[in-house]
Amino acid sequence: MPSLQIEKQPEADENGEPQYEITEKTDLAPWGTDANLTTVGQPVPRVEGIEKVTGRAIYTYDVRQPGQLYARVLRSPHPHAKIVRIDTSRAETMPGVRAVLSLENAPDIDWYEDGKLFQRTVRFVGDEVAVVAAETEEQADDAIRAIEVEYEPLPFVVDLAAALQPDAPRVHYDAEKNVSGEKTYERGDTAAGFAEADVVIEATYETQTNLHNCFEPHGTTASWDGDRLTLWSSTQAVFEVRSQVAEKLGLPEHHVRVIKQHMGGGFGSKQVPWKQDVFAALLSKAAGRPVQLMLSREGENLAAGNRNATIQRVKIGAKRDGTLTAIEAAIELETGAYMVGGEASDVKGIYETLYRCANVRTSQTGRYTNVGPTVAFRAPGYVEGAWGLEQAIDELARELGRDPIDLRLQNYADTEQVKELPYTIPDVLRRCYERAAEISGWQGWQRSEPNGTKRRGIGIAAHNWLGGAGHAPGYAWVKLNGDGSADVVTGTQDIGSGTRTGLLQVAAEELGLPVDQVNLQLGDTANGPFAPVSSGSATQATIGPAIRVAAAAAKRELLHAASQFLEEPVERLSVRAGNIHVEGEANPVATVAEITNRLAPHMIFGQGSRSPNTTEKEIRTFGVQIAEVEVDSATGEVTVLQLYSSDDCGRVINPTMVESQVIGGVTQGLGVALTEERIIDQRTGIVLNANLEEYKVPTILDIPAITSSPIDVPDPEANQTGAKGIGESPIVPTAPAIANAIYDAVGVRIYKAPVIRERLLDALAAQNGDNA
Amino acid sequence: MNVTLRVNGADRTLALEPRRTLLDALRHDLQLTGTKKVCDMGDCGACTVLVDGEAMYSCLLLAVDCAGREITTIEGLATGDRLDPVQQAFIEADAFQCGFCTSGQIMSLRGLLNDNDKPSEADIQRAVSGNLCRCGAYQHIVQAGRRAAELQAASGGD
Numbered sequence: 001m002p003s004l005q006i007e008k009q010p011e012a013d014e015n016g017e018p019q020y021e022i023t024e025k026t027d028l029a030p031w032g033t034d035a036n037l038t039t040v041g042q043p044v045p046r047v048e049g050i051e052k053v054t055g056r057a058i059y060t061y062d063v064r065q066p067g068q069l070y071a072r073v074l075r076s077p078h079p080h081a082k083i084v085r086i087d088t089s090r091a092e093t094m095p096g097v098r099a100v101l102s103l104e105n106a107p108d109i110d111w112y113e114d115g116k117l118f119q120r121t122v123r124f125v126g127d128e129v130a131v132v133a134a135e136t137e138e139q140a141d142d143a144i145r146a147i148e149v150e151y152e153p154l155p156f157v158v159d160l161a162a163a164l165q166p167d168a169p170r171v172h173y174d175a176e177k178n179v180s181g182e183k184t185y186e187r188g189d190t191a192a193g194f195a196e197a198d199v200v201i202e203a204t205y206e207t208q209t210n211l212h213n214c215f216e217p218h219g220t221t222a223s224w225d226g227d228r229l230t231l232w233s234s235t236q237a238v239f240e241v242r243s244q245v246a247e248k249l250g251l252p253e254h255h256v257r258v259i260k261q262h263m264g265g266g267f268g269s270k271q272v273p274w275k276q277d278v279f280a281a282l283l284s285k286a287a288g289r290p291v292q293l294m295l296s297r298e299g300e301n302l303a304a305g306n307r308n309a310t311i312q313r314v315k316i317g318a319k320r321d322g323t324l325t326a327i328e329a330a331i332e333l334e335t336g337a338y339m340v341g342g343e344a345s346d347v348k349g350i351y352e353t354l355y356r357c358a359n360v361r362t363s364q365t366g367r368y369t370n371v372g373p374t375v376a377f378r379a380p381g382y383v384e385g386a387w388g389l390e391q392a393i394d395e396l397a398r399e400l401g402r403d404p405i406d407l408r409l410q411n412y413a414d415t416e417q418v419k420e421l422p423y424t425i426p427d428v429l430r431r432c433y434e435r436a437a438e439i440s441g442w443q444g445w446q447r448s449e450p451n452g453t454k455r456r457g458i459g460i461a462a463h464n465w466l467g468g469a470g471h472a473p474g475y476a477w478v479k480l481n482g483d484g485s486a487d488v489v490t491g492t493q494d495i496g497s498g499t500r501t502g503l504l505q506v507a508a509e510e511l512g513l514p515v516d517q518v519n520l521q522l523g524d525t526a527n528g529p530f531a532p533v534s535s536g537s538a539t540q541a542t543i544g545p546a547i548r549v550a551a552a553a554a555k556r557e558l559l560h561a562a563s564q565f566l567e568e569p570v571e572r573l574s575v576r577a578g579n580i581h582v583e584g585e586a587n588p589v590a591t592v593a594e595i596t597n598r599l600a601p602h603m604i605f606g607q608g609s610r611s612p613n614t615t616e617k618e619i620r621t622f623g624v625q626i627a628e629v630e631v632d633s634a635t636g637e638v639t640v641l642q643l644y645s646s647d648d649c650g651r652v653i654n655p656t657m658v659e660s661q662v663i664g665g666v667t668q669g670l671g672v673a674l675t676e677e678r679i680i681d682q683r684t685g686i687v688l689n690a691n692l693e694e695y696k697v698p699t700i701l702d703i704p705a706i707t708s709s710p711i712d713v714p715d716p717e718a719n720q721t722g723a724k725g726i727g728e729s730p731i732v733p734t735a736p737a738i739a740n741a742i743y744d745a746v747g748v749r750i751y752k753a754p755v756i757r758e759r760l761l762d763a764l765a766a767q768n769g770d771n772a
Numbered sequence: 773m774n775v776t777l778r779v780n781g782a783d784r785t786l787a788l789e790p791r792r793t794l795l796d797a798l799r800h801d802l803q804l805t806g807t808k809k810v811c812d813m814g815d816c817g818a819c820t821v822l823v824d825g826e827a828m829y830s831c832l833l834l835a836v837d838c839a840g841r842e843i844t845t846i847e848g849l850a851t852g853d854r855l856d857p858v859q860q861a862f863i864e865a866d867a868f869q870c871g872f873c874t875s876g877q878i879m880s881l882r883g884l885l886n887d888n889d890k891p892s893e894a895d896i897q898r899a900v901s902g903n904l905c906r907c908g909a910y911q912h913i914v915q916a917g918r919r920a921a922e923l924q925a926a927s928g929g930d
Contacts, residue, residue, distance in 0.1 A: 053860075214906065496907060660869055664908035666908070
């Protein structure tokens with residue numbers, strides 16, 4: 001039966017074209033709170049585990065095609081310059097070199113706003129100037145060094161605070177004060193709100209630039225067969241890469257196949273199609289051989305995305321009894337040199353929604369700078385916003401002499417106040433507070449006795465991350481084989497988060513098959529229906545329900561066939577653990593394999609799509625974290641001892657995968673709090689730590705004991721599986737929880753992340769100065 | 773120049789540029805792509821292999837310097853379908869997510885367990901302190917280290 005519903009909208013779009021709302025309704029009853037599930041909810045081991053521990057998992061970097069060449073990128077050493085002359089002639093004749101592309105010979109392809117694939121003006125250190133393909137990586141490196149480029153340096157700005165000054169150099173000529181975009185929001189009357197406040201907290205919080213540092217860099221292997229192109233791309237979005245490459249190269253989409261099987265991390269940075277897909281395709285075409293272009297570590301850190309730095313001017317008013325009366329947040333955020341299309345950073349959102357407050361005014365202004373473009377990084381915007389808001393609320397609790405959990409609960413929001421919609425589970429954040437307090441033994445702030453120069457402290461932070469809901473569209477197929485096994489096919493991708501396992505459990509549950517009788521295929525545009533980009537912690541909640549619909553359709557067909565073979569009414573039949581059961585009979589009457597075997601070579605096939613989300617309610621994921629730290633006031637060393645995390649992701653499909661996501665998010669959050677910060681030399685614009693030596697990601701010796709306690713309340717109004725994503729949310733509250741714990745320990749507030757020793761010691765010195 | 777490398781128990785003679793690292797020789801000349809390249813400058817440990825039983829960064833070794841030494845990569849750990857206790861423990865503890873650092877983590881712990889079959893938690897942490905994990909699986913990696921020691925002891929050593 002056709003399922004597409006198309007409704008013409010009353011308003012045309014800005015080009016006068018009619019707009020349609022397209023939905024695909026499916027009618028599968030949700031797995032409710034009391035659903036009796038046997039596979040979903042179990043700690044099924046990661047299905048690709050054996051491939052990964054044996055080194056057999058093939059990542060993009062591991063693709064080896066016959067005759068494959070290796071490519072390298074020449075990058076601008078200047079933050080802003082005009083290319084006066086480029087001479088690739090010497091590079092072209094060097095040993096092993098098979099193709100060179102630059103401004104001089106590349107096709108005219110649009111890129112980045114109104115830019116081009118190669119541009120005469122380079123706008124950041126790391127901007128692409130030329131690419132070379134050679135027999136070996138070393139030969140490609142040699143050739144890159146042999147390209148002569150004459151640059152005319154231009155004025156530049158590499159600092160967010162400097163970029164917004166009226167006399168700052170312009171990154172783009174037409175962008176006054178380097179504004180890349182502006183959003184504002186207002187409800188109520190903040191002036192009136194502050195007028196009725198007894199206490200006002202006012203501070204400026206700053207967050208740093210974090211580098212994703214995906215361990216597998218961005219990159220692609222391209223191979224042509226006539227006019228058909230295959231790309232193995234390290235991407236979070238195989239279908240987006242396909243459509244973009246097809247468009248840029250003038251190919252029909254069915255002539256481009258994009259494959260992504262295993263990926264060494266993305267964290268948001270691989271959600272947009274970057275230049276290297278097209279570079280690799282063009283080099284491969286020119287050389288007549290497959291070409292692999294993987295970014296170097298430095299290139300990865302210069303030119304493949306980063307988390308936007310922010311400056312947040314925050315003002316919060318409250319009555320003496322703790323009621324919030326007004327919230328204002330004026331936010332500046334760094335865009336980098338170009339808008340690449342992956343800027344989803346909603347810094348102001350958490351200020352507007354986490355607490356009940358009638359009077360709120362926010363603004364968010366993006367500013368171009370001469371640094372690599374920013375792109376979404378795990379919970380983009382909320383990580384930054386939580387750093388400010390959750391410290392400000394902590395300051396308010398101190399000012400009012402209130403327990404920080406009590407104050408937060410007093411201002412609890414059970415509706416999303418911007419859209420004015422209730423949350424699907426209005427009390428789940430409350431449960432997160434209760435759980436976090438319980439597992440940490442929370443007894444409020446209790447100043448412990450110092451141990452020499454060391455003092456301990458405790459801090460809390462909460463969040464209501466806007467991701468995790470999933471969305472339409474998204475599709476899946478389920479095929480039953482003659483031996484009773486099943487193949488589940490979807491076009492989504494596993495970005496390293498456990499997607500294969502979680503989706504397979506949904507399929508096995510609905511089919512009534514053991515997990516080892518189900519195979520899941522993904523990550524190939526030629527062998528699976530459309531799935532959207534893996535971002536916003538959406539994949540489980542987007543594709544899971546589509547798979548369940550497909551599995552239910554296959555199961556209906558199976559039972560219809562079984563009913564005829566077994567001569568039993570279909571209403572009395574069910575499938576469990578690979579067996580067909582008749583209602584009221586203890587033992588199974590047949591195995592699934594017996595039915596499918598009798599059918600073969602006729603096959604059973606189901607397809608499924610994702611229904612749209614409810615428009616009546618807001619679907620979010622929530623969490624609360626409590627950190628315990630020890631601060632050495634002599635050295636400025638911060639040791640995080642314990643980190644308690646209680647998280648809402650609806651129904652937990654797989655507790656092991658959820659715990660891995662939580663400890664991973666917390667560990668990255670620890671980097672945000674204490675160690676990770678891109679450093680740029682202000683005089684030259686050169687990034688000083690575009691590597692894993694001086695850009696400090698946490699090591700195994702840095703982590704606290706992390707206690708993860710998911711709430712595990714199914715959210716059947718979110719979708720019929722009741723599950724939401726958990727990929728991003730655990731990183732959101734970690735840094736402010738740690739900052740609040742540091743304040744509790746030593747009484748100084750660090751406004752700029754990360755809390756490196758220099759900042760902490762400066763603050764402690766200022767505190768001593770005040771006391772002296 | 774010609775160099776004979778002994779990798780996972782087999783001698784392989786390769787014609788290599790002297791500047792080729794052991795990592796690139798494994799990944800490109802021997803198609804052993806289980807060993808990963810991440811930083812290519814000795815910062816992250818993803819390229820860790822065993823050289824004469826000891827965990828080393830293969831990106832910091834020139835292939836030509838490894839002639840005559842016993843090199844073991846992740847592909848050489850399992851015996852047929854029987855996983856090494858460290859590999860088995862990584863699956864049981866879910867000690868990875870994306871898996872890109874996993875080969876290096878496993879080789880570092882294999883190096884530890886070669887020398888010390890009853891490692892303390894501090895021993896385990898120190899053994900992988902030069903192996904970064906961007907997905908942040910460390911807590912489970914420590915658990916995997918403990919579990920690997922148990923599995924190894926149960927199998928009578930390795």
